[in-house]
Amino acid sequence: MTFGSRLAEAVGARGRLCAGIDPHAALLRDWDLPDSVEGLERFAMTAVEALGPVCAVLKPQSAFFERHGARGIAVLERVVRGCREQGALVLLDVKRGDIGSTVQAYADAYLDPASPLAADAVTASPFLGLGSLDPLVATASAHDAGVFVLALTSNPEGRAVQHARTADGRSVAAEILAGLASRNASGGENGSLGAVVGATVELPADVTAATLDIGGPLLVPGVGAQGGTLADVRRVFGPAAGRVLPSSSREILRTGPDPAALRAAARRTAETFAALG
Numbered sequence: 001m002t003f004g005s006r007l008a009e010a011v012g013a014r015g016r017l018c019a020g021i022d023p024h025a026a027l028l029r030d031w032d033l034p035d036s037v038e039g040l041e042r043f044a045m046t047a048v049e050a051l052g053p054v055c056a057v058l059k060p061q062s063a064f065f066e067r068h069g070a071r072g073i074a075v076l077e078r079v080v081r082g083c084r085e086q087g088a089l090v091l092l093d094v095k096r097g098d099i100g101s102t103v104q105a106y107a108d109a110y111l112d113p114a115s116p117l118a119a120d121a122v123t124a125s126p127f128l129g130l131g132s133l134d135p136l137v138a139t140a141s142a143h144d145a146g147v148f149v150l151a152l153t154s155n156p157e158g159r160a161v162q163h164a165r166t167a168d169g170r171s172v173a174a175e176i177l178a179g180l181a182s183r184n185a186s187g188g189e190n191g192s193l194g195a196v197v198g199a200t201v202e203l204p205a206d207v208t209a210a211t212l213d214i215g216g217p218l219l220v221p222g223v224g225a226q227g228g229t230l231a232d233v234r235r236v237f238g239p240a241a242g243r244v245l246p247s248s249s250r251e252i253l254r255t256g257p258d259p260a261a262l263r264a265a266a267r268r269t270a271e272t273f274a275a276l277g
Contacts, residue, residue, distance in 0.1 A: 001144060002144050002187065002188075002190070002192050003089075003120060003121055003140070003144055003145050003146030003192040004146065004184075004187060004188070004190035004191050004192040004216055004217070005188075005190050006089060006120070006144075007056070007057070007089060007146065007190065007192075007217055007245070008190045010056040010057065010088075010089050011056050011245070013056070014054060014055060014056040014088075014270070015055075015056060015267075015270030015271070015273075015274060016056070016244065016245060016246060016270060016273045016274060016276060017055055017056060017057070017245075017246060017247075017248065017266060017269050017270040017273065018055070018056070018057040018058070018059050018091060018219060018245050018246065018247040018248075019047075019051045019055045019057070019058055019059065019247075019248060019249070019252055019266050019269075020058075020059045020060075020061060020093070020247060020248065020249025020250075020252075020253070021044055021047045021048070021051075021058055021059065021060040021061065021079065021249075021253075022061045022064055022249045022250065022253065023039075023040050023043045023044050023047075023061075023064045023065070024064050027043065027250070027253055027254070028040070028043055030254060030256075031043055031256055031257040032257075033257075036068075037068050037071040037072060037075065040064075040065065040068055040072060040075055041075045041078070042257075043256075043257075044060070044065075044075055044076075044078075044079050045075075045078065045079070045082060046256065046257055046259060046262075047253065047256065047262065048079055048082040048083055048086060049082070049086070049259060050256070050259035050260075050262035050263050050266075051086075051088070051252070051262055051263065051266050052082065052083050052085070052086025052087065052088045053086050053087065053088075053263075054263050054266055054267060054270075055088050055266055055270070056088065056089060056245075057088060057089045057090075057091050057120075057245065058083045058088045058089070058090060058091070059090075059091040059092075059093050059247060059249070060076060060079050060080070060083075060090070060092060060093065061093045061249075062076060062092060062093060062094045065079075073117075076117065077116045077117060080092065080116075080117060080118070080119055081116075089120040089121070090119040090120045090121075091119065091120065091121045091122070091123070091146075091148065091219070092110055092117070092119035092121070092122045092123075093122075093123050094106070094110060094122050094123060094124075095123045095124065095125050095150065096110075096122070096123075096124055096125065096136075097124055097125030097126060097127060097128055097132065097133065098128065098132065099128055099132045100135075103132060103133060103135050103136050104135040104136075104139070106136065107135055107136045107138075107139035107140070108139065110122045111136070111139045111140050111143055111145045112139065112143060113143060118143075118145075119145070120145055120146060121140070121145055121146030121147060121148060121192075121194075122136075122140075122145075122146075122147060122148070123147075123148045123149075123150070123196060123219075124136055124147050124148070124149050124150070125149075125150050126149050126150060126151075126176050126179075127150070127161060127172075130149070130175070130176055130179040130180075131179075133147065133149065137183065137193065140192065140193075141192070144192075145192070146192040146193065146194060146216075146217075147192070147193055147194070148193075148194040148195065148196050148217070148219045149176060149180060149193065149194070149195055149196065150176075150195075150196045151173050151176045151177055151180075151195040151196055151197050152173045152195075152196075152197045152198060152201045152203065152204075152207070153196065153198050153201070154198030154199070154200050154201050154221070154222050159202070162204070163204045170206055171204035171205075171206050171207065173203075173204055173207055174204060174206045174207050174211060176195070177195055177207065177211050177212065177214055178211070180193050180194075180195055180214045180215075180216065181213075181214040181215055184214055184215035184216045185215060187215065187216070189215075190216070190217075191214070191215040191216030191217075192216060193214070193216045194214075194216045194217035194218060194219055194245075195212070195214055195216070195218055195219070196218075196219045196220075196221065197212065197218055197219075197220055197236070197237075198220065198221055198222045198228070199220050199221065199222035199223050199227075199228025199229075199232050199233055199236065199246070200222050200227060200228050200232055200236075201222075201236065203236065208238075209237060209238030209239050209240045210239075210240075212236075212237055212238075212240040212243075213239070213240040213243065214243075216243070217243055217244075217245050218237065218240065218243045218244045218245065219245050219247055220233060220237075220244050220245065220246050220247060221247040221249075222247075223246045223247065223248050223251075223269070223273075228246075230272055230273060230275060230276075233246065233273070233276065234276075241276045241277075242276060242277045244273070244276055246269070246273045248269050251265065251269070252265045252266050252269065
């Protein structure tokens with residue numbers, strides 16, 4: 001099955017939620033854990049074991065593992081494996097973007113099943129040009145994996161790039177969305193290339209609900225702790241809201257370390273967004 005089909009199946013079975021696993025130092029302190037590899041492992045594996053059985057997608061943020069060096073990456077490998085054992089899809093949040101052989105190396109690291117870090121999908125940055133990600137996209141296609149490409153992020157600095165106009169007058173965000181829609185066109189109803197669009201973003205004038213319907217999933221961070229609501233998602237995405245995969249990290253993780261509390265928080269968030277269909 002393609003990633004798009006597997007994602008649709010997982011959402012149908014478990015609800016519309018991508019739960020982040022972001023073991024940053026403040027959350028480790030909140031859980032009364034040391035900011036060490038040992039604390040990292042306890043935090044991350046507790047999250048996997050609590051959330052893996054109930055969430056459609058788990059999204060480990062690679063940076064918080066990388067900061068602990070090689071031993072942190074070893075924990076990340078365990079997390080990827082553990083998510084799969086619990087039946088959740090793994091979206092590895094790495095936001096890589098480069099050209100040529102370098103982006104191919106990232107593709108091999110994160111999407112080739114021979115790699116211990118291979119995930120079901122990754123996030124990627126297109127700001128060296130969407131075509132620079134073609135090796136990543138090709139590798140994803142070869143292994144029935146997915147790629148979620150940054151398009152409209154909610155950080156204030158993003159607007160200067162994402163709302164900027166290209167030579168033909170379209171915004172950069174609209175160009176990215178159109179390119180993803182074109183690449184998804186041959187993939188059927190559930191394309192495997194997604195876009196990352198924040199829950200509370202201000203859209204450029206040339207991005208509409210129709211533009212946002214790229215034929216693939218829309219990863220929507222910013223719900224929960226960052227203030228995004230069901231009403232915001234409906235306002236921003238309109239008829240394309242049925243493709244939204246809301247992403248929540250801190251709001252859920254702050255309810256830990258009790259596994260039952262983590263699961264309950266994830267279920268509440270999934271239920272909130274079940275109204276999107």
